[in-house]
Amino acid sequence: xSDVTEKFVRAFTEAxxxxxxxxxxxxxxxLLTGLPLISGDWFGWIATALxxxxxxxxxxxxxxxxxxxxxxxxxxxxxxxGLATVIVPYGVLQLFRIRQWxxxxxxxxxxxxxxxxxELIDYxxxxxxxxFGKYNVGQKLWTWAAAIGVIWMYATGLVLWFRDSFSPAxxxxxxxxxxxxxFLAVIGLAVHVYLATMIPxxxxxxxxxxxxGTLPEEFVxxxxxxxxxxxxxxx
Numbered sequence: 001x002s003d004v005t006e007k008f009v010r011a012f013t014e015a016x017x018x019x020x021x022x023x024x025x026x027x028x029x030x031l032l033t034g035l036p037l038i039s040g041d042w043f044g045w046i047a048t049a050l051x052x053x054x055x056x057x058x059x060x061x062x063x064x065x066x067x068x069x070x071x072x073x074x075x076x077x078x079x080x081x082g083l084a085t086v087i088v089p090y091g092v093l094q095l096f097r098i099r100q101w102x103x104x105x106x107x108x109x110x111x112x113x114x115x116x117x118x119e120l121i122d123y124x125x126x127x128x129x130x131x132f133g134k135y136n137v138g139q140k141l142w143t144w145a146a147a148i149g150v151i152w153m154y155a156t157g158l159v160l161w162f163r164d165s166f167s168p169a170x171x172x173x174x175x176x177x178x179x180x181x182x183f184l185a186v187i188g189l190a191v192h193v194y195l196a197t198m199i200p201x202x203x204x205x206x207x208x209x210x211x212x213g214t215l216p217e218e219f220v221x222x223x224x225x226x227x228x229x230x231x232x233x234x235x
Contacts, residue, residue, distance in 0.1 A: 007217040011208045020209055022086045029079040033072040034182055047072055102134040103143045133226040152181045
């Protein structure tokens with residue numbers, strides 16, 4: 001019996017894997033520290049937990065809650081700076097290959113969007129063979145939503161950070177938009193994590209994103225036929 005070597009396709013570069021991992025790290029810090037800043041009634045225990053060691057060190061001269069809020073605020077800001085050092089250089093480099101981005105829509109009409117949504121229903125609900133490229137319409141929409149969301153949160157966050165440079169009305173508007181963006185991010189990330197981890201069809205892609213960077217060629221052929229045809233045409 002002859003051994004058949006399974007072929008693999010490069011799906012993600014080492015840079016993409018590295019950036020995605022750090023996106024998770026910084027996003028976790030954002031969410032954890034953002035919750036007590038938004039609602040002390042519901043999430044004040046996070047601030048108290050963060051501030052307790054320092055409060056105890058100072059002999060309880062300062063409340064754990066108030067210290068925790070300041071710690072959360074600075075971790076939140078430092079995480080923003082850390083994330084910027086990851087995504088800004090990567091984003092600038094990606095601009096040089098903007099024409100090759102796989103997240104562009106295949107067409108720009110409403111009928112194209114509805115057809116893409118129909119393909120998602122066929123694939124995930126009716127279990128029909130898909131006609132996807134490297135990414136389906138849902139994954140493309142999520143990527144664009146995430147990119148716009150990052151810009152939204154940075155723009156409003158800078159106003160909150162440097163509040164003395166803006167009018168009270170501008171600061172209030174930024175505060176409201178930042179809170180709305182936070183809640184939308186929580187919902188979007190929850191859906192993203194669920195789809196990425198709990199849908200069996202996504203398991204190979206998950207492994208590629210966090211470990212190998214590659215997908216079995218047969219998986220690509222079956223689940224991403226348009227991308228497979230494109231790769232074969234480029235050989």
